[in-house]
Amino acid sequence: MEFLNTNLPYILAGISxxxxxxxxxxxxxxxYGILRLINFAHGDIFMVAGFAMVYLSATLPLxxxxxxxIIITVLLGFAVERMAYKPLRTAPRMSIMISAIxxxxxxQNCAWYITSGLAKQYPTIPWIxxxxxxxxxxxxxxxxxxxxxTIVLVIALVILIKYTKIxxxxxxxxxxxxxxxxxxxxxxxxxxFTFIIGSFLAAIxxxxxxxxxxxxxxxxxAMPGLKAFVAAVFGGIGxxxxxxxxAFIIGICENIIRMFGWTTFSDAFTFALLIIILVAKPTxxxxxxSTDKV
Amino acid sequence: MMLxxxxxxxxxxxxxxxxxxxxxxxxxxxxxxxxxxxxxxxTTLRTIAGLVKPQSGxxxxxxxxxxxxxxxxxxxxxxxxxPEGRKIFPDLTVLxxxxxxxxxxKDDLTDDLNLVFDLFPRLKERSWQHGGTLSGGEQQMLAVxxxxxxxxxxxxxxxxSLGLAPLIVRNIFEIIQExxxxxxxxxxxxxxANMALKVADIGYVLETGRITxxxxxxxxxxxxxVKAAYLGAKAK
Numbered sequence: 435m436e437f438l439n440t441n442l443p444y445i446l447a448g449i450s451x452x453x454x455x456x457x458x459x460x461x462x463x464x465x466y467g468i469l470r471l472i473n474f475a476h477g478d479i480f481m482v483a484g485f486a487m488v489y490l491s492a493t494l495p496l497x498x499x500x501x502x503x504i505i506i507t508v509l510l511g512f513a514v515e516r517m518a519y520k521p522l523r524t525a526p527r528m529s530i531m532i533s534a535i536x537x538x539x540x541x542q543n544c545a546w547y548i549t550s551g552l553a554k555q556y557p558t559i560p561w562i563x564x565x566x567x568x569x570x571x572x573x574x575x576x577x578x579x580x581x582x583x584t585i586v587l588v589i590a591l592v593i594l595i596k597y598t599k600i601x602x603x604x605x606x607x608x609x610x611x612x613x614x615x616x617x618x619x620x621x622x623x624x625x626x627f628t629f630i631i632g633s634f635l636a637a638i639x640x641x642x643x644x645x646x647x648x649x650x651x652x653x654x655x656a657m658p659g660l661k662a663f664v665a666a667v668f669g670g671i672g673x674x675x676x677x678x679x680x681a682f683i684i685g686i687c688e689n690i691i692r693m694f695g696w697t698t699f700s701d702a703f704t705f706a707l708l709i710i711i712l713v714a715k716p717t718x719x720x721x722x723x724s725t726d727k728v
Numbered sequence: 729m730m731l732x733x734x735x736x737x738x739x740x741x742x743x744x745x746x747x748x749x750x751x752x753x754x755x756x757x758x759x760x761x762x763x764x765x766x767x768x769x770x771t772t773l774r775t776i777a778g779l780v781k782p783q784s785g786x787x788x789x790x791x792x793x794x795x796x797x798x799x800x801x802x803x804x805x806x807x808x809x810x811p812e813g814r815k816i817f818p819d820l821t822v823l824x825x826x827x828x829x830x831x832x833x834k835d836d837l838t839d840d841l842n843l844v845f846d847l848f849p850r851l852k853e854r855s856w857q858h859g860g861t862l863s864g865g866e867q868q869m870l871a872v873x874x875x876x877x878x879x880x881x882x883x884x885x886x887x888x889s890l891g892l893a894p895l896i897v898r899n900i901f902e903i904i905q906e907x908x909x910x911x912x913x914x915x916x917x918x919x920x921a922n923m924a925l926k927v928a929d930i931g932y933v934l935e936t937g938r939i940t941x942x943x944x945x946x947x948x949x950x951x952x953x954v955k956a957a958y959l960g961a962k963a964k
Binding site: 599602605606608610612613619 | 798818832878
């Protein structure tokens with residue numbers, strides 16, 4: 435009990451960070467599931483969502499700037515797919531990966547240009563930024579809200595994929611593009627829809643993440659993006675439950691390491707984990723046996 | 729005429745797979761294209777289905793030019809295809825496989841599902857199983873049922889007998905005739921020329937991208953050249 439009392443803040447923070455990673459990781463894993471593409475620009479879309487909120491909230495009230503941030507992020511995800519990935523649909527998979535890396539740097543450089551590289555103060559969102567005590571621990575409400583919101587969104591997403599027509603089309607396309615087309619599935623619309631969902635979740639993730647970290651920089655998307663990517667690989671890339679579980683495990687482990695006073699190594703842990711997974715179980719916890727498309 | 733192909737040329741994998749073919753498919757008929765592997769049969773069907781764009785020539789369906797339209801658009805015109813190797817979705821249930829066949833339809837599917845289940849009672853028993861758990865013959869039934877769910881006017885079939893036991897092949901061909909009787913026009917390509925010509929009203933022989941012979945099914949079955957080249961031991 436004594437142990438729990440002293441370490442509760444770390445565990446709570448771990449669960450919260452895990453939820454934030456999960457919201458980003460779903461975008462990676464869904465796009466991979468359908469296009470077999472690792473969307474390297476996804477972390478930067480998350481970063482742009484952070485800046486969008488900074489600039490919008492400077493002039494607009496929160497009840498407008500929050501939805502507007504989400505809309506802008508969704509439109510950006512949609513536009514990136516249409517402009518950088520769709521023209522390469524029949525090109526070798528490596529070309530589209532390189533295009534993704536290009537978009538990632540483009541977004542970062544645009545952010546450098548606009549902000550002159552200075553860290554921007556993230557607006558304080560009332561209520562979720564307030565403090566709350568749980569047992570002996572004092573934390574922000576956002577820490578508690580994050581995992582709950584994440585799980586609600588994940589359940590909604592799973593229902594969408596399992597029980598709706600477009601969800602059925604997504605599952606069909608993950609296996610076989612050509613036969614899906616023969617059924618009348620408009621593959622470009624389904625792919626756009628996938629990017630829209632991924633970007634929407636990344637926008638929600640950015641609201642929660644930056645409320646916790648207080649500042650946004652042009653490279654703010656890189657680290658959470660990479661960790662979410664590791665989470666997706668850990669869970670088995672292509673699998674949504676896998677990505678969510680992977681994200682929570684990584685978030686909690688990182689904070690347990692901090693708890694023991696090894697904060698310096700918490701990032702290294704994540705990437706060491708990536709190497710271990712790739713060596714020991716390349717398909718991750720819930721991944722399919724073959725990553726090649728039939 | 730339901731389908732009219734005019735001087736169709738298609739490049740596939742860097743070679744001219746179809747070198748200017750013309751043929752027609754009359755309404756409510758069964759038409760078959762026979763020929764050896766690589767004669768251009770599959771490419772022809774894939775072009776009609778909108779998966780491949782032709783180099784030149786045109787495709788007319790019920791008087792409308794549908795050349796170069798996308799696959800989803802072609803389905804909405806009333807053309808469906810049962811692809812080679814069945815290509816059912818292994819992770820979707822049998823019921824979902826049937827429902828995705830009606831992807832573009834917004835009306836009630838109950839009647840169509842009942843129709844398919846009447847035709848293939850096995851599918852009803854297994855409607856909650858994943859498509860991947862079915863046997864080859866059941867998968868072929870599912871592929872045909874899935875194609876029917878779009879309420880097609882023309883159903884194209886790419887090698888429906890491939891890899892199936894003779895008894896099941898006979899069963900599939902009976903079903904094809906049954907579907908045809910219900911008013912669906914069939915365009916069939918087969919390496920099993922004997923079986924295909926027996927059920928076909930009209931047959932075309934395709935050789936390295938060109939049509940070399942045509943006639944009724946019975947005429948081609950009796951043709952010495954066809955016998956020697958395609959029926960071989962099977963006819964004896």
